[in-house]
Amino acid sequence: MTPRAKEISIGELARRTGLAPSAIRYYEDEGLVHPERTAAGQRRFLRSDIRRLSFVMIAQRLGFALSRIRELLQDLPDRRTPNARDWSRISTEIRGELDQRIAQLERLRDTLDGCIGCGCLSLETCALYNPDDIVGAEGTGPRFVVDTEKRPGRSPGQSNREDPAS
Known part of the structure; x- marks a missing residue:
């Protein structure tokens, strides 16, 4: 696959993630994705940004603020596809936080x-x-x-x- 073939447009990224292009631009403004620009100014995203934005959507559904999601993603490479070790580190970190939230919710339910x-x-x-x-x-x-x-x-x-x- 050529370098250009690994890149997708904002429309394709929107279609693949289910996000509106305006939401993708918002996440870009928030520093969660980092597209390249063509000479004509068009955004070009990596295919791995599908996974990156999918993680953002899942983390938000789990109640994480964008600032925390940004912290979790900050060590991931912007233009390299995150590997299994990258995602494993994030998964381990997020599980501990989720376990704490679950315990707090159970205490709330029980009281x-x-x-x-x-x-x-x-x-x-x-x-x-x-x-x-x-x-x-x-x-x-x-x-x-x-x-x-x-x-x-x-x-x-x-x-x-x-x-x-x-």
Whole structure:
């Protein structure tokens, strides 16, 4: 395949990814793809940009911000097809972040029916989980969901300052 045959137009990239050309130009402005320009000013993308933009779309669906996606892609070569090792590194990194999000979502799901440590004490069960609003002193927001990773083995209502053995 000649070097030119490895390149595709923005229209072909749009057709292959399902993205509008305006979205592709936006991702270019965001530094996520780096097309070459012809003498006439037309953008020419590598075929590997299909995979690159597909990753961007998947990462966005998983809730990653464009700034984080850019960080993940920054070490990938702009004009070289990413190899298996490149994608493996990103996959390993993203899996850890996804595992953390999944754990947080599971904690949220498991506390929805009870006190979440927001300090409102409006439910009868909140008085049991959070007597005297102990959690209110630990900060704002839903502390039992947000801070669970700081409290290994602690149950709702157990302060960070309490000994879990007592």
